[in-house]
Amino acid sequence: xxxxxxxxxxxxxxxxxxxxxxxxxxxxxxxxxxxxxxxxxxxxxxxxxxxxxxxxxxxxxxxxxxxxxxxxxxxxxxxxxxxxxxxxxxxxxxxxxxxxxxxxxxxxxxxxxxxxxxxxxxxxxxxxxxxxxxxxxxxxxxxxxxxxxxxxxxxxxxxxxxxxxxxxxxxxxxxxxxxxxxxxxxxxxxxxxxxxxxxxxxxxxxxxxxxxxxxxxxxxxxxxxxxxxxxxxxxxxxxxxxxxxxxxxxxxxxxxxxxxxxxxxxxxxxxxxxxxxxxxxxxxxxxxxxxxxxxxxxxxxxxxxxxxxxxxxxxxxxxxxxxxxxxxxxxxxxxxxxxxxxxxxxxxxxxxxxxxxxxxxxxxxxxxxxxxxxxxxxxxxxxxxxxxxxxxxxxxxxxxxxxxxxxxxxxxxxxxxxxxxxxx
Numbered sequence: 001x002x003x004x005x006x007x008x009x010x011x012x013x014x015x016x017x018x019x020x021x022x023x024x025x026x027x028x029x030x031x032x033x034x035x036x037x038x039x040x041x042x043x044x045x046x047x048x049x050x051x052x053x054x055x056x057x058x059x060x061x062x063x064x065x066x067x068x069x070x071x072x073x074x075x076x077x078x079x080x081x082x083x084x085x086x087x088x089x090x091x092x093x094x095x096x097x098x099x100x101x102x103x104x105x106x107x108x109x110x111x112x113x114x115x116x117x118x119x120x121x122x123x124x125x126x127x128x129x130x131x132x133x134x135x136x137x138x139x140x141x142x143x144x145x146x147x148x149x150x151x152x153x154x155x156x157x158x159x160x161x162x163x164x165x166x167x168x169x170x171x172x173x174x175x176x177x178x179x180x181x182x183x184x185x186x187x188x189x190x191x192x193x194x195x196x197x198x199x200x201x202x203x204x205x206x207x208x209x210x211x212x213x214x215x216x217x218x219x220x221x222x223x224x225x226x227x228x229x230x231x232x233x234x235x236x237x238x239x240x241x242x243x244x245x246x247x248x249x250x251x252x253x254x255x256x257x258x259x260x261x262x263x264x265x266x267x268x269x270x271x272x273x274x275x276x277x278x279x280x281x282x283x284x285x286x287x288x289x290x291x292x293x294x295x296x297x298x299x300x301x302x303x304x305x306x307x308x309x310x311x312x313x314x315x316x317x318x319x320x321x322x323x324x325x326x327x328x329x330x331x332x333x334x335x336x337x338x339x340x341x342x343x344x345x346x347x348x349x350x351x352x353x354x355x356x357x358x359x360x361x362x363x364x365x366x367x368x369x370x371x372x373x374x375x376x377x378x379x380x381x382x383x384x385x386x387x388x389x390x391x392x393x394x395x396x397x398x399x400x401x402x403x404x405x406x407x408x409x410x411x412x413x414x415x416x417x418x419x420x421x422x423x424x
Contacts, residue, residue, distance in 0.1 A: 012102055013073065014082045015089040017112030020188030020210060022049035030110045039076050042084030045210075049084075056082070065094075069101050086210075088114035092134045092156060118186035119154055119212050122193055130154050138310075140165040145280050145308025147175050147217055148228065155213040160206035166213050167202035174223025176200035179216040184208040226307075230254070230277040237303050242270035242296065244335055247386045248360065248404050249273055253281075255358050255380075255408040256331050260284045265329040267319050267347065268336025272300030272312065275333075279309040286311070288326055292318040292337075320346035328352060334359040338366040344373060353413035362402045370407040379409025 014037065016030045026034070034040065040047065040056045047058045062068045073081065088111045089095030098107045120127045131146050134156040143166065146153055155166055163182050170178050182194040185208055194204065199215075219225065226232055231250030237243055244252060252274060256264065260282045266275035269289035279285045289312060291297045297316040304312035315322055320343045332347045338361055347357060357379075361367055374381040383405050387398040 012106040013098055014108045014110065015085055015095050015098060016082055016110045017085050017087055017089050018046055018049055019087055019112050020185045023051050025187060033110060034082055037080040037082040039079050039081045040084060041072065041081065046084040046086065066097055069097060087112050092136065115186050115212055116154055119183050119214060122183060123214055125152055132156065135162055140169045141305040141308060141310040143169055143308065144173055144306065147173055149217060149219050151217040153215040153217065155215060157211045157213060159209045163204065163211065163213050166215065167199040170199035174220045175217055177218040177220055181214040182207065182211055183214060184211040186212065232277060236307065237271045237273055238299055239271035244273050245401065248384055249277065251384055252333065252358060252360060253277055256333060256356060258285050262330035263287065263327060265290065265326060265332040267332065267334045269300050270296060270335060272303050274335060275312055276304055276307050276309055279312060280307065288313045288315060290315045290317065290319050290322055319343055323350060329355065331356040338369055344369060351411045353411055355411045358406065358408045360404050360406050362404055367405045370405055374407050377409050379407060381407050
């Protein structure tokens with residue numbers, strides 16, 4: 001006989017998903033939970049959907065929301081609490097915040113179909129083939145990283161002005177021919193879906209703030225094609241010559257080996273290309289780029305916005321001094337400033353076991369530092385050379401770019417010592 005499983009600890013908070021159809025669409029189990037609690041917390045629109053028989057005290061979330069969560073819950077400790085969420089609480093919803101603050105064991109989640117599920121049902125789009133981009137609390141620039149020919153996007157709007165922002169961004173990035181549809185109040189009595197039109201022809205006035213924008217991406221004929229892997233064309237960047245060129249960049253990102261959720265330090269950012277393409281490999285990849293020149297730092301920010309990763313953090317200052325305040329990286333790329341005293345040492349010390357360090361240089365002085373680091377720490381030391389075919393009179397010849405020396409190393413799990421000189 002299988003022994004009975006111990007009962008789970010009582011939930012501190014019950015999170016109930018509710019749709020635009022309000023109380024009528026809430027399942028019996030969720031209704032029972034809302035009728036039983038003493039306090040209901042939610043947005044004003046969500047609270048207004050509850051009927052009078054929900055006698056609990058109703059509290060609207062303050063703004064900003066996340067910092068207020070611990071104090072608000074503590075103020076009602078010992079009472080039965082429910083939190084209302086739009087649709088599925090664990091899909092870009094309050095459920096994530098609560099589980100991160102309280103722990104998953106203290107949160108009971110009662111989901112409702114998400115607005116994305118409703119949208120796919122209305123459009124006949126397979127959910128697994130759709131990319132979802134949220135602009136709730138995020139800039140419209142986030143969409144740029146998802147723009148590929150034929151790709152279907154569902155954009156979660158922040159308010160009624162979001163659809164016009166989406167159309168403007170599509171036009172600005174050469175995706176004006178993309179087809180757009182607006183889906184409002186999905187699942188509710190006021191549900192509305194507009195006819196399909198292009199971003200170029202989008203002139204709709206702001207409508208309901210509760211909406212999703214459906215986009216079928218189509219690139220204008222003269223728009224440069226950007227791929228999904230590292231090695232974007234150099235022309236994709238605004239730069240002053242301080243740019244890791246395309247082929248070297250692709251090789252460098254290959255060695256850095258970004259993985260979902262990882263954090264990169266890009267030291268000596270230049271134009272920000274390494275950090276930007278690191279972040280483009282997966283939406284959860286994060287990066288901090290360090291650049292001492294304020295003009296270049298501003299340029300990096302513009303490049304990040306243009307290429308769809310506005311979350312790139314740009315730190316203006318000189319390394320290694322500014323590195324002490326940064327979060328622990330999973331990988332470090334040093335693209336400039338190698339001869340700064342203590343820089344390579346500081347980058348190595350910051351890495352945890354299993355972290356990767358990659359450094360590129362074109363100067364003999366920095367190459368000597370990398371050769372010494374390779375001798376002491378191992379890893380891989382390579383020279384990368386690229387030549388381009390160019391006209392030579394009436395013929396064609398090769399023009400050699402400056403060769404790049406690259407040192408790449410992974411820190412052993414048990415390594416605690418700093419880089420060169422620590423064992424002398």
